[in-house]
Amino acid sequence: MENKSKKTENSIIRSKIMKSVKQKNTGPEMIVRKILSGLGYRYRLYRKDLPGTPDIVFVNRKKAIFINGCFWHRHNCPKASIPKTNKKYWENKFKDNVIRDQDNYLKLKELGWRVFVVWQCELHDLNKISRKLVRFIEGKKEKSHL
Numbered sequence: 001m002e003n004k005s006k007k008t009e010n011s012i013i014r015s016k017i018m019k020s021v022k023q024k025n026t027g028p029e030m031i032v033r034k035i036l037s038g039l040g041y042r043y044r045l046y047r048k049d050l051p052g053t054p055d056i057v058f059v060n061r062k063k064a065i066f067i068n069g070c071f072w073h074r075h076n077c078p079k080a081s082i083p084k085t086n087k088k089y090w091e092n093k094f095k096d097n098v099i100r101d102q103d104n105y106l107k108l109k110e111l112g113w114r115v116f117v118v119w120q121c122e123l124h125d126l127n128k129i130s131r132k133l134v135r136f137i138e139g140k141k142e143k144s145h146l
């Protein structure tokens with residue numbers, strides 16, 4: 001019995017990892033792209049020449065959007081649970097991810113870019129995230145929203 005539950009737990013963790021590994025054209029990104037296209041915005045994808053390869057980029061406006069999975073990028077929400085097995089390993093791994101994210105955002109800002117992070121869980125309220133996106137894209141003076 002114990003063996004079985006361990007197996008289940010491992011496979012849950014594995015599927016969480018698979019989902020959170022940075023992939024192109026994943027669900028959350030497609031939702032954000034659809035929102036932006038629907039609003040008539042034109043954008044570029046995955047600019048590798050910019051720190052952190054932002055998911056969506058408005059070149060002329062110098063604005064970059066990252067669509068972050070809550071688990072992998074450690075959002076302050078229930079989706080960002082820590083796996084019960086190998087806790088220390090995961091804590092270190094997550095710490096590295098968070099540091100790398102912050103480092104990329106800082107580098108972008110130093111280059112004069114503004115950065116907006118869409119968290120996966122925010123996509124449950126499409127109206128709200130659409131308004132936030134428009135405010136970020138159209139906004140001129142406000143600071144980066146992270």
Ligand SMILES: [Zn+2]
Nearest residue numbers: 070075077121
């Ligand atoms: Zn979240």
